[in-house]
Amino acid sequence: MEQEQQRRVTLLEVAKHAGVSRATASLVLRGSPRIAKATQEKVQASMRQLGYVYDRVAANLRSNVSSTVGLIIMELANPFYSELLVGIHQELDKCGQTVILGTTFDSLAIQERLLSTMLEHRVSGIILSAVPGSPGAVIDRIRQLGVPIVLVGRRLPGVECDYIGINNVAGGRIAAEHLIRKGHSRIAFLGGFAQLSSRKERKQGFDQALRQAGLEVDPALAIESPATRQGGIDAFTKLLCFPDRPTAAFCYNDTIAIGVMQKMRELGFVPGKDIDIIGFDDIPEAAIFSPKLTTVSSEISRMGSHAAQLLYARITGLQTEPQSIILMPELIIRESCT
Amino acid sequence: MEQEQQRRVTLLEVAKHAGVSRATASLVLRGSPRIAKATQEKVQASMRQLGYVYDRVAANLRSNVSSTVGLIIMELANPFYSELLVGIHQELDKCGQTVILGTTFDSLAIQERLLSTMLEHRVSGIILSAVPGSPGAVIDRIRQLGVPIVLVGRRLPGVECDYIGINNVAGGRIAAEHLIRKGHSRIAFLGGFAQLSSRKERKQGFDQALRQAGLEVDPALAIESPATRQGGIDAFTKLLCFPDRPTAAFCYNDTIAIGVMQKMRELGFVPGKDIDIIGFDDIPEAAIFSPKLTTVSSEISRMGSHAAQLLYARITGLQTEPQSIILMPELIIRESCT
């Protein structure tokens, strides 16, 4: 057993050991070309011998930089967000930034607390999937500190800000068009809450397509529920009570769609045969569930890497007007609505 | 539009504004009781007016503490690890620690790089699900810096270290016992690689139960494959070529089991009827797939919070011998093997 070395070796100690000044040691550390080869090797040998570990925190403080990015999402136990995290994390890793993670569970108070913590940690930027109903002041506060911020997936009405998302209107439209083409005329819109910008947009595209096809938009067929599997179960249960039952349903997201299909199967309905179902997001489960879910792909992890790229550009000085990158979704036809 | 305030307000500026010294302002900040009420309020007012943001990085440097913990896992796009992250993140949040995340994709080189980065970031501790075959030196290096480390899910043979895991031997045994009770005598063991400590242990318990029941352990029935859905598909494909086909399969984990069942269904087999299937972990998909997967629950997120709790105890000074916390798994009987 070696003895535990409680104090970390400092750059000054390395310098002394190598017989140079702290400044020189620092320059060697960062690979400056102005240092003589011989000196360089001497210092590097000392670092190895003493087991020197660079203190990036101290260095960042002194040179006023930061190598962490804050990421705020609703929750982790949600395939949409865990995939988003994958995309973001991977991209930021390439830029040498580490991510500090925070989950709001859609509480404004938690969101405020997380932002404070992150700002105190000197994050170089923030990627935010904001709690619905967040006031613009939330964004202003961050901007005033000169910290870049990009919104992802959820837009904040009336706020000018970098944003990465998908074209929800188009997504709603292509889903509806596919259902109409199959001959459906009474189509339910299940799950999610009306205040979510993404739901508003999906519904808007959905309604547009119906009207264009000369169909009526029946407000009773839009049923709100939490965006969870249980929410889907509940929404479908409500739907069953309708006297003139819809023959198809477009769900706010895949998680809801899976809840709906689960309940259907329990009751003996066959999704894709008795009632057609379309979801949204294309989470991994969509391809696994039986029947496989037809869905609108939002390319979540691509959204994540775009967000990370834009944020990093801002961090490194990009000064253009706020940008919106809206990815085009695609209909993935599987078994639940062929 | 307010003007962007590029430089952050400093504690000295707050102090001047309030007409006190920097030391006093610092004490107010941290709620010291030695400061007069009036002074306190004066300083707090100045902080608000100037929009002061605490610089936790500088504070941590000065007082030699850290509020970040490193977490190293294989990958995020894996329900086992994302659930583990949930448990860990939630628990550390309570302790005021933020997590720095790293994913190795089971590459030793990446693991080394991640550890270096984390150590440079002055993490107060590390939770590690080590790459199989990691040498003990990996752990020693961290320990020499006085940074506590706890292993989770995967044990390192021959290394004395805090560890949180589940009783894989017992898990393998209860799965096998259930299958034997149902009358099976030829049972496959599908997926995972032999070098994984968890697989070795599950297999050990599994074999034990077979022998105890007077059954033969046929090495040909253990098929290795990556622990992915595709791995499950491949493993089942291989199984089909056997002249004397097994009537049941115990899979290394749920992801593999789901791949196996997917392939079965494609070929017209009914899991739980034609062939009984048992998985391991109880990931969310296990309850969603059709048929619902019978599995051994490893209570992943509980493992995560235990790991976080133990690490935090170490960080705050717990000095006992290395501890192993081995959680007891439970058989969750669903449709794929009733």
Place this chain on the structure above:
DNA sequence: CTGAAAGCGCTTACAG
């Protein structure tokens, strides 16, 4: 090519 010195933003004995 290398060193002496100032300083990043904070905390913490110590003195009064």
Place this chain on the structure above:
DNA sequence: CTGAAAGCGCTTACAG
């Protein structure tokens, strides 16, 4: 109850 001073571990002009 409050302030002056030293210092955490590093970087960065500046001078030579």
